[in-house]
Amino acid sequence: MNKPPIPFYDASKTFDVNIDEGPFGAFAKAKPTKAKTKPAYTFLGYKINFPIGIAAGPLPSSRHIRGAFNMGFDVNIYKTQRTTPVPANPFPNVIPIDVKGNVTLKDSEKGLIMRDSFPTDLSELTITNSFGNPSRGPKFWIEDVEKAIAYEGEGQLLIVSVCGTIREKQSKDEYYQDFADAAKLAYDAGAKAIELNLSCPNAANEGILCYSPEAGEDICKKVRKVIGETPLIVKFGYFSEEQESTLEKILRKITPYVQAIAVINTIPAAIYTKDGTQALPGEGRLKSGLCGAGIKWAGIDMVKRLNKLRKTKKYTFEIIGVGGVMTPEDFFDYRKAGADVVMSCTGAMWNPYLAQEIKNKQNVILKS
Numbered sequence: 070m071n072k073p074p075i076p077f078y079d080a081s082k083t084f085d086v087n088i089d090e091g092p093f094g095a096f097a098k099a100k101p102t103k104a105k106t107k108p109a110y111t112f113l114g115y116k117i118n119f120p121i122g123i124a125a126g127p128l129p130s131s132r133h134i135r136g137a138f139n140m141g142f143d144v145n146i147y148k149t150q151r152t153t154p155v156p157a158n159p160f161p162n163v164i165p166i167d168v169k170g171n172v173t174l175k176d177s178e179k180g181l182i183m184r185d186s187f188p189t190d191l192s193e194l195t196i197t198n199s200f201g202n203p204s205r206g207p208k209f210w211i212e213d214v215e216k217a218i219a220y221e222g223e224g225q226l227l228i229v230s231v232c233g234t235i236r237e238k239q240s241k242d243e244y245y246q247d248f249a250d251a252a253k254l255a256y257d258a259g260a261k262a263i264e265l266n267l268s269c270p271n272a273a274n275e276g277i278l279c280y281s282p283e284a285g286e287d288i289c290k291k292v293r294k295v296i297g298e299t300p301l302i303v304k305f306g307y308f309s310e311e312q313e314s315t316l317e318k319i320l321r322k323i324t325p326y327v328q329a330i331a332v333i334n335t336i337p338a339a340i341y342t343k344d345g346t347q348a349l350p351g352e353g354r355l356k357s358g359l360c361g362a363g364i365k366w367a368g369i370d371m372v373k374r375l376n377k378l379r380k381t382k383k384y385t386f387e388i389i390g391v392g393g394v395m396t397p398e399d400f401f402d403y404r405k406a407g408a409d410v411v412m413s414c415t416g417a418m419w420n421p422y423l424a425q426e427i428k429n430k431q432n433v434i435l436k437s
Contacts, residue, residue: 073189077136078127078418080163080187080196084203088129095421096136101222108224112387112410113262113300113328118143118224119431121400121424124331124391124412125149125230125264125304126198126360131216138225141424142417144410147210147217149230149266152251154206158199159351166195166340172363174309177338181359183348187419191395195363196415197340199349202232202269207254214258228302229255230264233288245284249291256296263299265292268306268334269358277337279305280315286322293326302389304331307367308374317378324384331389331412332371336364361415365393369406376407395420397430 075094078087091097108116122144123137129148137145167184168176172195181197188194204210218227231254233247252263265288267279278284285303292301303323308316320330335358340348347355372390379386390408394400395416403411417423 074419074421076418077133077421078163080161083160084129084157084162084200088205091130092133092136096133096140099136099139099421101139102141103222104224112144112226113302115226115261116224117226117410119424119428120144120404120408120410121427122146122226122410122412123417124389124414125228125266126414127418131213131220134217134227135220136421137417138220138222140421141428143225143424144228144412145226146228146230146264146412147214149202149204149232149264149269150207150210150214150251150255151202151204151232151234152207152247152254153204153234153236155202155204155234157203158201158349158354161349162200163196163198164340164348166197166359166361166363168195168363169193170363171366172336172338172359174307174336177336177359180339180341182341182343191416191419192362194395194415194419195359195361197338197349197357197359198335199354199357202266211254211258214255214260218259218261226261228262228264229258229260230266230304231255232266232269242287245288246291248288249295252292253295256299260299262302262328263292263296264302264304264331265289266304266334268304277306279303279319280308280312282315282319282322285319286326289323289326300328301326302329302331303327304334305371307333307336307364307371313374316374320378320382320384324386327386329387329389329409330375331391332375333364333368333392335359335392336367360392362393362395365395365399365402368392368394369402372403372406372408379407394423397423397427400427401430
């Protein structure tokens with residue numbers, strides 16, 4: 070029996086070890102390969118080989134980006150960065166959750182139990198991640214982003230994700246401006262597209278800004294002023310049916326400034342051990358973000374709703390579909406739902422060959 074692939078991000082190691090020693094497995098060994106055909110797709114005005122990539126999260130260094138490009142992921146996002154150093158949450162940062170099938174909003178509200186080990190069947194792999202959007206600060210990441218951009222091949226695109234940081238005695242305006250300052254640093258480093266992370270549930274003191282239309286508009290305005298015509302992406306969390314009017318409102322406010330929307334980030338949930346204690350150590354870490362197979366339904370739902378609003382309101386933004394992309398079939402489900410580009414995190418981490426499998430399946434479909 071063949072052994073499963075080695076995850077390129079090793080959850081048994083700290084975040085800093087993963088930056089300094091990763092990626093692992095196939096990502097560490099992969100060499101650049103030239104596409105057999107000219108780029109056939111377009112995203113954000115750039116020609117791309119294929120609309121598959123890895124979302125912000127498990128790509129914290131230029132070496133990880135290089136591995137992703139070399140393994141056939143053509144649109145990748147450099148992990149969310151800040152204007153100041155912020156350490157990662159205490160280890161562990163990734164743990165498996167004991168669920169099968171969809172994790173509903175009711176499930177997440179009640180809380181979930183961690184399991185003893187990561188399942189080998191990716192259809193059963195749902196995890197929680199709790200990093201806190203760590204950043205080594207501009208002295209590290211600006212130079213590293215420049216290296217990452219240099220690894221782009223023909224038909225490939227690197228996007229840089231940024232967020233603001235709350236500081237003591239800081240005004241709301243100063244906090245929002247910090248998003249723009251981070252975006253300007255990414256722009257100056259040569260980023261061809263920038264993502265604003267307005268959706269992280271792991272930085273509890275900073276809140277989930279995508280549910281505040283006024284905050285979203287203010288941040289996007291400030292960012293647009295400093296990045297010129299560089300394509301701008303915003304990342305959202307899941308909006309429940311009761312939040313539909315909030316979704317429509319924030320879209321009205323931000324669409325003049327953005328070119329794409331990425332959905333979803335994660336679904337927040339309280340995570341417990343089998344004996345009912347908090348699973349992740351440290352203050353403010355009872356709740357963390359769910360990823361993997363259990364949240365695919367939510368990502369698909371958001372893509373469908375955004376696609377419907379895009380058509381009815383005549384919006385021009387493109388859509389990145391994220392959440393539970395574990396198999397080639399998941400990729401095609403997202404495309405059918407209306408995603409212009411599909412990205413994976415958990416699925417790609419545990420199966421570094423996912424992009425190649427998707428492209429092979431596409432070739433079979435085209436030949437049949």
